[in-house]
Amino acid sequence: MDTNEPGWELYRSLLGVLDEGSLSGAARALGIAQPTVGRHVAALEKALGQALFTRSQAGLTPTEAALELRPHLQTLSATAAAIKRASSGTRDAVAGTVRITASEVVGVEVLPPILARLAENHPGLAVELVLSNQVQDLLRREADIAVRMTTPRQESLIARRVAGxxxxxxxxxxxxxxxxxxxxxxxxxxxxxxxxxxxxxxxxxxxxxxxxxxxxxxxxxxxxxxxxxxxxxxxxxxxxxxxxxxxxxxxxxxxxxxxxxxxLDTWVTMHEDLRHSARCKAVFDALVEGLGRYAPSDSVTR
Missing domain, CATH: 3.40.190.10 (Periplasmic binding protein-like II)
Incomplete structure:
Protein backbone atom coordinates (compact mmCIF):
# COMPACT_ATOMS: atom_id res chain seq x y z
CA MET A 1 0.00 0.00 0.00
CA ASP A 2 1.19 3.50 -0.86
CA THR A 3 2.37 5.45 2.21
CA ASN A 4 0.90 8.69 0.88
CA GLU A 5 -2.48 9.45 2.43
CA PRO A 6 -5.11 9.80 -0.33
CA GLY A 7 -6.78 13.21 -0.47
CA TRP A 8 -10.51 13.76 -0.09
CA GLU A 9 -10.88 14.54 -3.78
CA LEU A 10 -9.97 10.93 -4.61
CA TYR A 11 -12.57 9.53 -2.24
CA ARG A 12 -15.08 12.07 -3.53
CA SER A 13 -14.60 10.83 -7.08
CA LEU A 14 -14.93 7.20 -5.96
CA LEU A 15 -18.24 7.97 -4.23
CA GLY A 16 -19.37 9.78 -7.36
CA VAL A 17 -18.72 6.73 -9.53
CA LEU A 18 -20.46 4.45 -7.01
CA ASP A 19 -23.49 6.75 -6.93
CA GLU A 20 -23.70 7.47 -10.67
CA GLY A 21 -22.51 4.11 -12.01
CA SER A 22 -19.98 5.49 -14.48
CA LEU A 23 -17.03 7.84 -14.87
CA SER A 24 -19.01 10.16 -17.13
CA GLY A 25 -21.95 10.28 -14.71
CA ALA A 26 -19.63 11.04 -11.79
CA ALA A 27 -17.91 13.77 -13.80
CA ARG A 28 -21.24 15.45 -14.56
CA ALA A 29 -22.39 15.21 -10.93
CA LEU A 30 -19.10 16.56 -9.56
CA GLY A 31 -18.58 19.20 -12.22
CA ILE A 32 -15.13 17.96 -13.25
CA ALA A 33 -13.69 16.31 -16.37
CA GLN A 34 -14.17 12.58 -16.94
CA PRO A 35 -10.42 11.90 -17.32
CA THR A 36 -9.91 13.55 -13.92
CA VAL A 37 -12.38 11.14 -12.32
CA GLY A 38 -10.58 8.24 -13.97
CA ARG A 39 -7.21 9.44 -12.68
CA HIS A 40 -8.62 9.84 -9.18
CA VAL A 41 -9.98 6.28 -9.14
CA ALA A 42 -6.72 4.88 -10.51
CA ALA A 43 -4.68 6.83 -7.95
CA LEU A 44 -6.90 5.58 -5.14
CA GLU A 45 -6.59 1.98 -6.32
CA LYS A 46 -2.81 2.38 -6.32
CA ALA A 47 -2.80 3.97 -2.86
CA LEU A 48 -5.05 1.28 -1.38
CA GLY A 49 -3.33 -1.55 -3.22
CA GLN A 50 -6.49 -3.14 -4.58
CA ALA A 51 -8.93 -2.88 -7.44
CA LEU A 52 -12.11 -0.92 -6.80
CA PHE A 53 -13.86 -1.74 -10.07
CA THR A 54 -13.86 -4.47 -12.67
CA ARG A 55 -13.93 -3.05 -16.17
CA SER A 56 -15.76 -4.55 -19.13
CA GLN A 57 -17.67 -3.48 -22.24
CA ALA A 58 -20.74 -3.19 -20.03
CA GLY A 59 -19.00 -0.57 -17.89
CA LEU A 60 -17.69 -0.48 -14.34
CA THR A 61 -18.72 -2.94 -11.64
CA PRO A 62 -17.69 -2.10 -8.08
CA THR A 63 -15.64 -4.71 -6.27
CA GLU A 64 -16.44 -5.89 -2.76
CA ALA A 65 -13.68 -3.59 -1.48
CA ALA A 66 -15.37 -0.56 -3.06
CA LEU A 67 -18.76 -1.51 -1.64
CA GLU A 68 -17.27 -1.87 1.84
CA LEU A 69 -15.87 1.65 1.55
CA ARG A 70 -19.20 3.18 0.54
CA PRO A 71 -20.72 3.86 4.00
CA HIS A 72 -17.43 5.44 5.13
CA LEU A 73 -17.36 7.59 2.00
CA GLN A 74 -20.94 8.71 2.67
CA THR A 75 -19.94 9.72 6.19
CA LEU A 76 -16.96 11.68 4.82
CA SER A 77 -19.21 13.38 2.28
CA ALA A 78 -21.78 14.32 4.94
CA THR A 79 -19.04 15.67 7.20
CA ALA A 80 -17.49 17.71 4.38
CA ALA A 81 -20.92 19.17 3.55
CA ALA A 82 -21.53 19.96 7.22
CA ILE A 83 -18.17 21.75 7.43
CA LYS A 84 -19.09 23.79 4.37
CA ARG A 85 -22.45 24.73 5.89
CA ALA A 86 -20.81 25.62 9.21
CA SER A 87 -18.37 27.92 7.46
CA SER A 88 -21.11 29.60 5.41
CA GLY A 89 -21.97 32.02 8.22
CA THR A 90 -20.71 33.28 11.55
CA ARG A 91 -21.90 31.68 14.78
CA ASP A 92 -23.89 34.70 15.99
CA ALA A 93 -25.41 35.73 12.65
CA VAL A 94 -28.67 34.38 11.24
CA ALA A 95 -27.06 33.83 7.86
CA GLY A 96 -25.53 30.95 5.96
CA THR A 97 -26.80 27.51 5.01
CA VAL A 98 -29.01 25.12 6.99
CA ARG A 99 -29.92 21.66 5.71
CA ILE A 100 -33.40 20.34 6.61
CA THR A 101 -34.79 16.88 6.00
CA ALA A 102 -38.50 16.04 6.02
CA SER A 103 -40.92 13.56 4.50
CA GLU A 104 -42.20 14.13 0.96
CA VAL A 105 -45.66 15.31 1.95
CA VAL A 106 -44.48 17.58 4.77
CA GLY A 107 -41.77 19.05 2.54
CA VAL A 108 -44.14 19.77 -0.34
CA GLU A 109 -47.43 20.55 1.41
CA VAL A 110 -46.54 21.93 4.84
CA LEU A 111 -43.07 23.49 4.94
CA PRO A 112 -43.12 25.93 1.95
CA PRO A 113 -45.10 28.73 3.69
CA ILE A 114 -43.03 28.25 6.84
CA LEU A 115 -39.80 28.54 4.88
CA ALA A 116 -41.12 31.51 2.88
CA ARG A 117 -41.84 33.36 6.13
CA LEU A 118 -38.41 32.40 7.42
CA ALA A 119 -36.78 33.81 4.27
CA GLU A 120 -38.64 37.11 4.70
CA ASN A 121 -37.42 37.41 8.29
CA HIS A 122 -33.86 36.26 7.60
CA PRO A 123 -32.84 37.02 3.98
CA GLY A 124 -29.26 35.93 4.67
CA LEU A 125 -30.34 32.31 5.20
CA ALA A 126 -30.07 29.62 2.54
CA VAL A 127 -32.02 26.39 3.10
CA GLU A 128 -31.21 22.99 1.65
CA LEU A 129 -34.37 20.87 1.77
CA VAL A 130 -33.99 17.09 1.52
CA LEU A 131 -37.28 15.28 0.93
CA SER A 132 -37.16 11.63 1.90
CA ASN A 133 -39.28 9.17 3.82
CA GLN A 134 -36.02 7.60 5.00
CA VAL A 135 -34.71 8.90 8.31
CA GLN A 136 -31.56 10.96 7.72
CA ASP A 137 -28.84 10.52 10.34
CA LEU A 138 -28.32 13.76 12.24
CA LEU A 139 -25.41 12.31 14.19
CA ARG A 140 -23.56 11.75 10.92
CA ARG A 141 -24.58 15.31 9.94
CA GLU A 142 -26.46 14.22 6.84
CA ALA A 143 -28.73 17.12 7.78
CA ASP A 144 -28.72 19.85 10.41
CA ILE A 145 -32.41 19.72 11.33
CA ALA A 146 -35.01 17.01 10.79
CA VAL A 147 -38.80 16.98 10.87
CA ARG A 148 -39.74 13.47 11.92
CA MET A 149 -42.96 11.55 12.43
CA THR A 150 -41.37 9.15 14.88
CA THR A 151 -39.95 9.71 18.34
CA PRO A 152 -36.16 10.31 18.09
CA ARG A 153 -34.17 7.51 19.72
CA GLN A 154 -30.65 8.80 19.19
CA GLU A 155 -28.72 10.49 21.96
CA SER A 156 -27.03 13.88 21.49
CA LEU A 157 -30.10 15.36 19.82
CA ILE A 158 -32.24 18.33 20.77
CA ALA A 159 -35.81 17.19 20.12
CA ARG A 160 -39.14 18.92 20.52
CA ARG A 161 -42.55 17.40 19.97
CA VAL A 162 -44.46 20.13 18.18
CA ALA A 163 -47.72 18.59 17.05
CA GLY A 164 -49.86 15.56 16.65
CA LEU A 264 -48.63 11.09 13.93
CA ASP A 265 -46.39 12.59 16.60
CA THR A 266 -44.26 15.23 14.89
CA TRP A 267 -40.82 16.23 16.16
CA VAL A 268 -38.26 18.85 15.18
CA THR A 269 -34.75 17.65 15.99
CA MET A 270 -31.16 18.81 15.58
CA HIS A 271 -27.73 17.83 16.83
CA GLU A 272 -26.93 19.32 20.23
CA ASP A 273 -23.65 20.70 18.86
CA LEU A 274 -25.74 23.19 16.85
CA ARG A 275 -27.60 24.65 19.83
CA HIS A 276 -25.35 27.76 19.82
CA SER A 277 -25.62 28.33 16.05
CA ALA A 278 -27.84 31.37 15.50
CA ARG A 279 -28.93 30.29 12.04
CA CYS A 280 -29.81 26.74 13.12
CA LYS A 281 -31.69 28.02 16.17
CA ALA A 282 -33.67 30.44 13.98
CA VAL A 283 -34.67 27.65 11.61
CA PHE A 284 -35.44 25.24 14.47
CA ASP A 285 -37.68 27.82 16.17
CA ALA A 286 -39.44 28.70 12.90
CA LEU A 287 -40.23 25.05 12.23
CA VAL A 288 -41.54 24.52 15.76
CA GLU A 289 -43.76 27.60 15.52
CA GLY A 290 -44.98 26.91 11.98
CA LEU A 291 -45.76 23.24 12.53
CA GLY A 292 -47.52 24.15 15.78
CA ARG A 293 -49.81 26.48 13.81
CA TYR A 294 -50.39 23.84 11.13
CA ALA A 295 -51.44 21.19 13.67
CA PRO A 296 -51.97 22.82 17.09
CA SER A 297 -50.93 20.61 19.97
CA ASP A 298 -49.40 20.90 23.41
CA SER A 299 -45.66 20.98 22.81
CA VAL A 300 -43.51 18.75 24.95
CA THR A 301 -39.79 19.46 25.27
CA ARG A 302 -37.35 16.60 25.55
Whole structure:
Protein backbone atom coordinates (compact mmCIF):
# COMPACT_ATOMS: atom_id res chain seq x y z
CA MET A 1 0.00 0.00 0.00
CA ASP A 2 1.19 3.50 -0.86
CA THR A 3 2.37 5.45 2.21
CA ASN A 4 0.90 8.69 0.88
CA GLU A 5 -2.48 9.45 2.43
CA PRO A 6 -5.11 9.80 -0.33
CA GLY A 7 -6.78 13.21 -0.47
CA TRP A 8 -10.51 13.76 -0.09
CA GLU A 9 -10.88 14.54 -3.78
CA LEU A 10 -9.97 10.93 -4.61
CA TYR A 11 -12.57 9.53 -2.24
CA ARG A 12 -15.08 12.07 -3.53
CA SER A 13 -14.60 10.83 -7.08
CA LEU A 14 -14.93 7.20 -5.96
CA LEU A 15 -18.24 7.97 -4.23
CA GLY A 16 -19.37 9.78 -7.36
CA VAL A 17 -18.72 6.73 -9.53
CA LEU A 18 -20.46 4.45 -7.01
CA ASP A 19 -23.49 6.75 -6.93
CA GLU A 20 -23.70 7.47 -10.67
CA GLY A 21 -22.51 4.11 -12.01
CA SER A 22 -19.98 5.49 -14.48
CA LEU A 23 -17.03 7.84 -14.87
CA SER A 24 -19.01 10.16 -17.13
CA GLY A 25 -21.95 10.28 -14.71
CA ALA A 26 -19.63 11.04 -11.79
CA ALA A 27 -17.91 13.77 -13.80
CA ARG A 28 -21.24 15.45 -14.56
CA ALA A 29 -22.39 15.21 -10.93
CA LEU A 30 -19.10 16.56 -9.56
CA GLY A 31 -18.58 19.20 -12.22
CA ILE A 32 -15.13 17.96 -13.25
CA ALA A 33 -13.69 16.31 -16.37
CA GLN A 34 -14.17 12.58 -16.94
CA PRO A 35 -10.42 11.90 -17.32
CA THR A 36 -9.91 13.55 -13.92
CA VAL A 37 -12.38 11.14 -12.32
CA GLY A 38 -10.58 8.24 -13.97
CA ARG A 39 -7.21 9.44 -12.68
CA HIS A 40 -8.62 9.84 -9.18
CA VAL A 41 -9.98 6.28 -9.14
CA ALA A 42 -6.72 4.88 -10.51
CA ALA A 43 -4.68 6.83 -7.95
CA LEU A 44 -6.90 5.58 -5.14
CA GLU A 45 -6.59 1.98 -6.32
CA LYS A 46 -2.81 2.38 -6.32
CA ALA A 47 -2.80 3.97 -2.86
CA LEU A 48 -5.05 1.28 -1.38
CA GLY A 49 -3.33 -1.55 -3.22
CA GLN A 50 -6.49 -3.14 -4.58
CA ALA A 51 -8.93 -2.88 -7.44
CA LEU A 52 -12.11 -0.92 -6.80
CA PHE A 53 -13.86 -1.74 -10.07
CA THR A 54 -13.86 -4.47 -12.67
CA ARG A 55 -13.93 -3.05 -16.17
CA SER A 56 -15.76 -4.55 -19.13
CA GLN A 57 -17.67 -3.48 -22.24
CA ALA A 58 -20.74 -3.19 -20.03
CA GLY A 59 -19.00 -0.57 -17.89
CA LEU A 60 -17.69 -0.48 -14.34
CA THR A 61 -18.72 -2.94 -11.64
CA PRO A 62 -17.69 -2.10 -8.08
CA THR A 63 -15.64 -4.71 -6.27
CA GLU A 64 -16.44 -5.89 -2.76
CA ALA A 65 -13.68 -3.59 -1.48
CA ALA A 66 -15.37 -0.56 -3.06
CA LEU A 67 -18.76 -1.51 -1.64
CA GLU A 68 -17.27 -1.87 1.84
CA LEU A 69 -15.87 1.65 1.55
CA ARG A 70 -19.20 3.18 0.54
CA PRO A 71 -20.72 3.86 4.00
CA HIS A 72 -17.43 5.44 5.13
CA LEU A 73 -17.36 7.59 2.00
CA GLN A 74 -20.94 8.71 2.67
CA THR A 75 -19.94 9.72 6.19
CA LEU A 76 -16.96 11.68 4.82
CA SER A 77 -19.21 13.38 2.28
CA ALA A 78 -21.78 14.32 4.94
CA THR A 79 -19.04 15.67 7.20
CA ALA A 80 -17.49 17.71 4.38
CA ALA A 81 -20.92 19.17 3.55
CA ALA A 82 -21.53 19.96 7.22
CA ILE A 83 -18.17 21.75 7.43
CA LYS A 84 -19.09 23.79 4.37
CA ARG A 85 -22.45 24.73 5.89
CA ALA A 86 -20.81 25.62 9.21
CA SER A 87 -18.37 27.92 7.46
CA SER A 88 -21.11 29.60 5.41
CA GLY A 89 -21.97 32.02 8.22
CA THR A 90 -20.71 33.28 11.55
CA ARG A 91 -21.90 31.68 14.78
CA ASP A 92 -23.89 34.70 15.99
CA ALA A 93 -25.41 35.73 12.65
CA VAL A 94 -28.67 34.38 11.24
CA ALA A 95 -27.06 33.83 7.86
CA GLY A 96 -25.53 30.95 5.96
CA THR A 97 -26.80 27.51 5.01
CA VAL A 98 -29.01 25.12 6.99
CA ARG A 99 -29.92 21.66 5.71
CA ILE A 100 -33.40 20.34 6.61
CA THR A 101 -34.79 16.88 6.00
CA ALA A 102 -38.50 16.04 6.02
CA SER A 103 -40.92 13.56 4.50
CA GLU A 104 -42.20 14.13 0.96
CA VAL A 105 -45.66 15.31 1.95
CA VAL A 106 -44.48 17.58 4.77
CA GLY A 107 -41.77 19.05 2.54
CA VAL A 108 -44.14 19.77 -0.34
CA GLU A 109 -47.43 20.55 1.41
CA VAL A 110 -46.54 21.93 4.84
CA LEU A 111 -43.07 23.49 4.94
CA PRO A 112 -43.12 25.93 1.95
CA PRO A 113 -45.10 28.73 3.69
CA ILE A 114 -43.03 28.25 6.84
CA LEU A 115 -39.80 28.54 4.88
CA ALA A 116 -41.12 31.51 2.88
CA ARG A 117 -41.84 33.36 6.13
CA LEU A 118 -38.41 32.40 7.42
CA ALA A 119 -36.78 33.81 4.27
CA GLU A 120 -38.64 37.11 4.70
CA ASN A 121 -37.42 37.41 8.29
CA HIS A 122 -33.86 36.26 7.60
CA PRO A 123 -32.84 37.02 3.98
CA GLY A 124 -29.26 35.93 4.67
CA LEU A 125 -30.34 32.31 5.20
CA ALA A 126 -30.07 29.62 2.54
CA VAL A 127 -32.02 26.39 3.10
CA GLU A 128 -31.21 22.99 1.65
CA LEU A 129 -34.37 20.87 1.77
CA VAL A 130 -33.99 17.09 1.52
CA LEU A 131 -37.28 15.28 0.93
CA SER A 132 -37.16 11.63 1.90
CA ASN A 133 -39.28 9.17 3.82
CA GLN A 134 -36.02 7.60 5.00
CA VAL A 135 -34.71 8.90 8.31
CA GLN A 136 -31.56 10.96 7.72
CA ASP A 137 -28.84 10.52 10.34
CA LEU A 138 -28.32 13.76 12.24
CA LEU A 139 -25.41 12.31 14.19
CA ARG A 140 -23.56 11.75 10.92
CA ARG A 141 -24.58 15.31 9.94
CA GLU A 142 -26.46 14.22 6.84
CA ALA A 143 -28.73 17.12 7.78
CA ASP A 144 -28.72 19.85 10.41
CA ILE A 145 -32.41 19.72 11.33
CA ALA A 146 -35.01 17.01 10.79
CA VAL A 147 -38.80 16.98 10.87
CA ARG A 148 -39.74 13.47 11.92
CA MET A 149 -42.96 11.55 12.43
CA THR A 150 -41.37 9.15 14.88
CA THR A 151 -39.95 9.71 18.34
CA PRO A 152 -36.16 10.31 18.09
CA ARG A 153 -34.17 7.51 19.72
CA GLN A 154 -30.65 8.80 19.19
CA GLU A 155 -28.72 10.49 21.96
CA SER A 156 -27.03 13.88 21.49
CA LEU A 157 -30.10 15.36 19.82
CA ILE A 158 -32.24 18.33 20.77
CA ALA A 159 -35.81 17.19 20.12
CA ARG A 160 -39.14 18.92 20.52
CA ARG A 161 -42.55 17.40 19.97
CA VAL A 162 -44.46 20.13 18.18
CA ALA A 163 -47.72 18.59 17.05
CA GLY A 164 -49.86 15.56 16.65
CA UNK A 165 -50.74 15.52 12.96
CA UNK A 166 -54.06 13.76 12.39
CA UNK A 167 -54.52 11.64 9.28
CA UNK A 168 -57.67 9.96 8.01
CA UNK A 169 -59.47 8.67 4.95
CA UNK A 170 -60.30 11.24 2.28
CA UNK A 171 -61.72 11.34 -1.22
CA UNK A 172 -62.40 13.96 -3.86
CA UNK A 173 -65.94 15.33 -3.74
CA UNK A 174 -66.45 14.36 -7.39
CA UNK A 175 -65.54 10.72 -6.67
CA UNK A 176 -68.03 10.57 -3.79
CA UNK A 177 -70.72 12.17 -5.96
CA UNK A 178 -70.25 9.39 -8.52
CA UNK A 179 -69.79 6.43 -6.17
CA UNK A 180 -71.42 7.42 -2.90
CA UNK A 181 -69.95 7.95 0.55
CA UNK A 182 -69.22 4.78 2.54
CA UNK A 183 -70.55 4.63 6.09
CA UNK A 184 -69.37 1.15 7.09
CA UNK A 185 -66.39 -1.14 6.41
CA UNK A 186 -68.60 -3.31 4.18
CA UNK A 187 -69.47 -0.29 2.06
CA UNK A 188 -65.83 0.86 2.04
CA UNK A 189 -64.79 -2.46 0.52
CA UNK A 190 -66.93 -1.66 -2.53
CA UNK A 191 -64.84 1.44 -3.27
CA UNK A 192 -61.51 1.98 -5.01
CA UNK A 193 -58.90 2.31 -2.28
CA UNK A 194 -55.48 3.95 -2.64
CA UNK A 195 -52.71 2.56 -0.44
CA UNK A 196 -49.19 1.34 0.11
CA UNK A 197 -47.20 -1.14 -1.98
CA UNK A 198 -44.63 -2.43 0.53
CA UNK A 199 -45.63 -3.15 4.11
CA UNK A 200 -43.52 -1.36 6.73
CA UNK A 201 -43.08 -1.93 10.46
CA UNK A 202 -45.34 1.06 11.11
CA UNK A 203 -48.09 -0.34 8.91
CA UNK A 204 -47.82 -3.73 10.61
CA UNK A 205 -48.11 -2.05 14.01
CA UNK A 206 -51.36 -0.32 13.04
CA UNK A 207 -52.76 -3.25 11.01
CA UNK A 208 -55.56 -3.94 13.52
CA UNK A 209 -57.01 -0.48 12.95
CA UNK A 210 -56.83 -0.59 9.15
CA UNK A 211 -59.90 -2.77 8.57
CA UNK A 212 -60.29 -3.33 4.81
CA UNK A 213 -57.31 -1.03 4.15
CA UNK A 214 -55.15 -4.00 3.09
CA UNK A 215 -52.79 -4.28 0.15
CA UNK A 216 -54.86 -6.90 -1.67
CA UNK A 217 -57.83 -4.51 -1.60
CA UNK A 218 -56.01 -1.51 -3.11
CA UNK A 219 -56.80 -0.49 -6.67
CA UNK A 220 -53.72 1.76 -6.68
CA UNK A 221 -50.56 0.81 -4.77
CA UNK A 222 -47.64 3.17 -4.26
CA UNK A 223 -45.18 3.89 -1.47
CA UNK A 224 -44.99 7.54 -2.49
CA UNK A 225 -47.16 9.67 -0.19
CA UNK A 226 -47.19 12.38 -2.84
CA UNK A 227 -48.48 9.94 -5.46
CA UNK A 228 -51.22 8.79 -3.09
CA UNK A 229 -52.23 12.39 -2.41
CA UNK A 230 -52.26 13.20 -6.13
CA UNK A 231 -54.46 10.18 -6.81
CA UNK A 232 -56.93 11.27 -4.11
CA UNK A 233 -57.06 14.76 -5.60
CA UNK A 234 -57.59 13.31 -9.09
CA UNK A 235 -60.66 11.41 -7.91
CA UNK A 236 -59.13 7.96 -8.28
CA UNK A 237 -60.55 6.70 -4.98
CA UNK A 238 -60.32 6.85 -1.20
CA UNK A 239 -56.96 7.14 0.55
CA UNK A 240 -55.14 8.40 3.61
CA UNK A 241 -54.39 12.12 3.84
CA UNK A 242 -53.41 14.57 6.55
CA UNK A 243 -56.47 16.38 7.86
CA UNK A 244 -54.59 19.69 7.81
CA UNK A 245 -53.88 19.32 4.09
CA UNK A 246 -57.44 18.30 3.25
CA UNK A 247 -58.82 21.23 5.26
CA UNK A 248 -57.24 23.63 2.76
CA UNK A 249 -58.94 21.98 -0.22
CA UNK A 250 -62.75 22.21 -0.34
CA UNK A 251 -62.84 19.38 -2.87
CA UNK A 252 -61.38 16.87 -0.38
CA UNK A 253 -63.89 15.24 1.96
CA UNK A 254 -63.08 13.20 5.02
CA UNK A 255 -64.62 9.73 5.04
CA UNK A 256 -65.65 7.73 8.14
CA UNK A 257 -63.75 9.99 10.58
CA UNK A 258 -64.90 8.17 13.70
CA UNK A 259 -63.70 4.83 12.35
CA UNK A 260 -60.44 5.93 10.73
CA UNK A 261 -58.26 8.44 12.54
CA UNK A 262 -54.57 8.23 13.36
CA UNK A 263 -52.25 10.74 15.01
CA LEU A 264 -48.63 11.09 13.93
CA ASP A 265 -46.39 12.59 16.60
CA THR A 266 -44.26 15.23 14.89
CA TRP A 267 -40.82 16.23 16.16
CA VAL A 268 -38.26 18.85 15.18
CA THR A 269 -34.75 17.65 15.99
CA MET A 270 -31.16 18.81 15.58
CA HIS A 271 -27.73 17.83 16.83
CA GLU A 272 -26.93 19.32 20.23
CA ASP A 273 -23.65 20.70 18.86
CA LEU A 274 -25.74 23.19 16.85
CA ARG A 275 -27.60 24.65 19.83
CA HIS A 276 -25.35 27.76 19.82
CA SER A 277 -25.62 28.33 16.05
CA ALA A 278 -27.84 31.37 15.50
CA ARG A 279 -28.93 30.29 12.04
CA CYS A 280 -29.81 26.74 13.12
CA LYS A 281 -31.69 28.02 16.17
CA ALA A 282 -33.67 30.44 13.98
CA VAL A 283 -34.67 27.65 11.61
CA PHE A 284 -35.44 25.24 14.47
CA ASP A 285 -37.68 27.82 16.17
CA ALA A 286 -39.44 28.70 12.90
CA LEU A 287 -40.23 25.05 12.23
CA VAL A 288 -41.54 24.52 15.76
CA GLU A 289 -43.76 27.60 15.52
CA GLY A 290 -44.98 26.91 11.98
CA LEU A 291 -45.76 23.24 12.53
CA GLY A 292 -47.52 24.15 15.78
CA ARG A 293 -49.81 26.48 13.81
CA TYR A 294 -50.39 23.84 11.13
CA ALA A 295 -51.44 21.19 13.67
CA PRO A 296 -51.97 22.82 17.09
CA SER A 297 -50.93 20.61 19.97
CA ASP A 298 -49.40 20.90 23.41
CA SER A 299 -45.66 20.98 22.81
CA VAL A 300 -43.51 18.75 24.95
CA THR A 301 -39.79 19.46 25.27
CA ARG A 302 -37.35 16.60 25.55
Missing amino acids: IVVGLHAHRGYLDRHGTPRTDDELQQHRIIGYDKETAYIRAMSKSLGPMRRDRFSLRTDSDLAQLAAIRAGHGIGICQVGIARRDKQLVRVMPRRYSWT
